[in-house]
Amino acid sequence: MDMNALEIRGLTKTYAGGTKALDGVDLTVTAGDFFALLGPNGAGKTTVISTLASLVTATTGEVRVFGHDLQRERAKVKGLIGLVPQEFNFNGFVPVQEIVRQQAGFYGVARAEASARTAYLLEQLGLADKATAQARQLSGGMKRRLMIARALAHRPSLLVLDEPTAGVDVELRHGMWEFLTRLNREEGVTILLTTHYLEEAEALCRHVAIIQRGKIVVSAPMRELLEQLPEESFVLDLVEPIAHAPSIPGVRLNLLSPGVLELEVRRGQPLDQVFAALHEAGVRVMSMRNKSNRLEALFIKLTGHGVEDTV
Amino acid sequence: MNFMQQMRALWTLLERETLRFVRIWPQTIIPPMVTTALYFIIFGGLIGVRVGEVGGVPYMDFIAPGLVLMAVISNSYANVVASFFSAKFQRHIEELMVSPMSHLSLILGFMAGGMARGMAVGVAVALVAALFVDLSVQDWGLALLVMLLTSAVFSLAGMLNAIFAKTFDDISIVPTFVLTPLTYLGGVFFSIELLPQPWRDLSLFNPLLYMINVFREAVIGVSDVPVGLALGLLFGLFFVLLTACVYILRKGWGLRG
Numbered sequence: 057m058d059m060n061a062l063e064i065r066g067l068t069k070t071y072a073g074g075t076k077a078l079d080g081v082d083l084t085v086t087a088g089d090f091f092a093l094l095g096p097n098g099a100g101k102t103t104v105i106s107t108l109a110s111l112v113t114a115t116t117g118e119v120r121v122f123g124h125d126l127q128r129e130r131a132k133v134k135g136l137i138g139l140v141p142q143e144f145n146f147n148g149f150v151p152v153q154e155i156v157r158q159q160a161g162f163y164g165v166a167r168a169e170a171s172a173r174t175a176y177l178l179e180q181l182g183l184a185d186k187a188t189a190q191a192r193q194l195s196g197g198m199k200r201r202l203m204i205a206r207a208l209a210h211r212p213s214l215l216v217l218d219e220p221t222a223g224v225d226v227e228l229r230h231g232m233w234e235f236l237t238r239l240n241r242e243e244g245v246t247i248l249l250t251t252h253y254l255e256e257a258e259a260l261c262r263h264v265a266i267i268q269r270g271k272i273v274v275s276a277p278m279r280e281l282l283e284q285l286p287e288e289s290f291v292l293d294l295v296e297p298i299a300h301a302p303s304i305p306g307v308r309l310n311l312l313s314p315g316v317l318e319l320e321v322r323r324g325q326p327l328d329q330v331f332a333a334l335h336e337a338g339v340r341v342m343s344m345r346n347k348s349n350r351l352e353a354l355f356i357k358l359t360g361h362g363v364e365d366t367v
Numbered sequence: 368m369n370f371m372q373q374m375r376a377l378w379t380l381l382e383r384e385t386l387r388f389v390r391i392w393p394q395t396i397i398p399p400m401v402t403t404a405l406y407f408i409i410f411g412g413l414i415g416v417r418v419g420e421v422g423g424v425p426y427m428d429f430i431a432p433g434l435v436l437m438a439v440i441s442n443s444y445a446n447v448v449a450s451f452f453s454a455k456f457q458r459h460i461e462e463l464m465v466s467p468m469s470h471l472s473l474i475l476g477f478m479a480g481g482m483a484r485g486m487a488v489g490v491a492v493a494l495v496a497a498l499f500v501d502l503s504v505q506d507w508g509l510a511l512l513v514m515l516l517t518s519a520v521f522s523l524a525g526m527l528n529a530i531f532a533k534t535f536d537d538i539s540i541v542p543t544f545v546l547t548p549l550t551y552l553g554g555v556f557f558s559i560e561l562l563p564q565p566w567r568d569l570s571l572f573n574p575l576l577y578m579i580n581v582f583r584e585a586v587i588g589v590s591d592v593p594v595g596l597a598l599g600l601l602f603g604l605f606f607v608l609l610t611a612c613v614y615i616l617r618k619g620w621g622l623r624g
Contacts, residue, residue: 111623143458145462146459146462158379158382162379164369164372
């Protein structure tokens with residue numbers, strides 16, 4: 057698609073007290089994209105998102121959402137965005153269905169349509185049986201899904217999620233991934249998310265930007281970015297256990313356990329030569345998988361931060 | 368958003384605010400009814416018979432309108448200050464801030480919620496009062512207008528308090544140290560004719576005196592102040608507070624980073 061869902065130019069934010077949270081952010085998200093915004097703790101991710109959602113007023117800069125200027129057409133822009141914030145921010149004493157239906161009402165959606173949309177979203181997000189429960193009675197994962205349902209109540213074209221799977225168990229996280237992927241592919245909703253699960257960004261997103269000290273240091277298609285990595289890592293499951301990793305020129309081998317070998321090769325290096333050498337060394341490989349933390353390696357390379365800092 | 372969508376948003380907020388106090392009716396509706404009954408038993412039944420007449424009417428009849436309006440004032444204020452501050456505190460005010468609702472719709476939604484509680488409690492207290500006195504209202508139109516305007520004014524005042532409040536202490540200081548003394552000194556239980564100077568003249572600077580008296584005029588036809596002046600003051604306060612709320616929300620003070 058040609059249209060940009062989001063264009064940010066020269067966005068700065070200096071808080072009262074002098075803290076400079078954003079220092080000239082430039083960012084473009086294409087309509088229909090699934091976009092990850094990564095960055096270390098305090099890099100400015102949440103400030104960018106809060107500015108988009110009109111919760112924070114930018115000091116300078118321009119924000120356009122589907123071509124509409126945030127300053128001049130704020131109500132229009134607000135109607136196009138659905139926000140899932142990092143912290144739970146609903147009234148815990150209100151029934152689940154009321155939270156979603158009322159949010160649709162705040163966007164001017166008619167009562168009957170809001171009720172139907174609420175029922176649909178609660179069903180889709182596995183909350184239908186909790187519709188009349190008070191929100192505070194939900195588990196952490198359910199509360200996250202409630203916030204996604206609420207953000208989608210008015211059918212936004214751009215869904216912005218600030219660490220949507222934080223504190224969610226693996227099964228629920230994968231369920232959420234499936235839901236968001238379907239939303240992006242089938243309904244064409246553009247998705248911008250921040251996450252500190254880098255494998256999440258790698259699995260879901262087609263485009264990634266990294267923000268550091270209030271500036272975007274890189275913004276590129278995920279595939280292009282991963283190709284920048286000079287080395288690639290694989291995990292090999294062996295037919296028979298071995299005591300020591302063999303020594304093969306040009307590759308790095310690390311025995312993770314007697315039956316699991318980690319293989320690191322230069323990008324583009326033919327693997328058949330490596331397998332031949334392994335075979336000669338008496339190592340038989342049963343299966344192989346790509347090590348999933350490639351983005352993490354790239355992230356560390358670009359920012360100098362470990363994943364535990366990337367909140 | 369077009370006008371119809373703004374109206375839907377406003378209605379949704381009014382519904383939310385009304386459900387909020389209706390769900391906790393034992394905390395919001397019943398206590399003022401009990402308090403009013405106690406006022407009538409103690410001040411009306413026990414002490415009032417010894418007081419005799421005030422303003423040409425029995426003491427119990429004299430205090431009834433003031434007690435009703437006192438309930439309207441304190442409940443309108445309490446509803447908005449508590450609801451808006453807890454929305455800020457729990458951050459679900461963001462549900463409204465991210466929506467395309469206009470600032471005016473947002474203010475009117477909270478104000479209408481406060482008015483709904485003020486009026487509901489006012490009517491409940493009036494029903495209790497009717498058990499003790501003959502509440503044959505002299506001017507229904509004026510009584511309704513004063514109740515509506517008073518509840519609107521104090522809902523807006525509660526909202527201003529909540530916008531600037533940073534702690535729960537901040538939302539109790541004004542009701543405890545400003546609103547309650549002004550209400551009690553505003554002639555709920557006495558006519559300012561009974562006050563010595565300079566207290567009598569000083570009382571004329573208390574805006575609640577005008578509200579209570581114009582309501583008393585509407586109910587029993589007795590007032591210490593001119594009705595026109597009191598209504599002018601109510602309308603004036605309403606527009607000043609509404610303008611202040613719109614201006615402050617536009618600036619984002621106390622809400623936006």
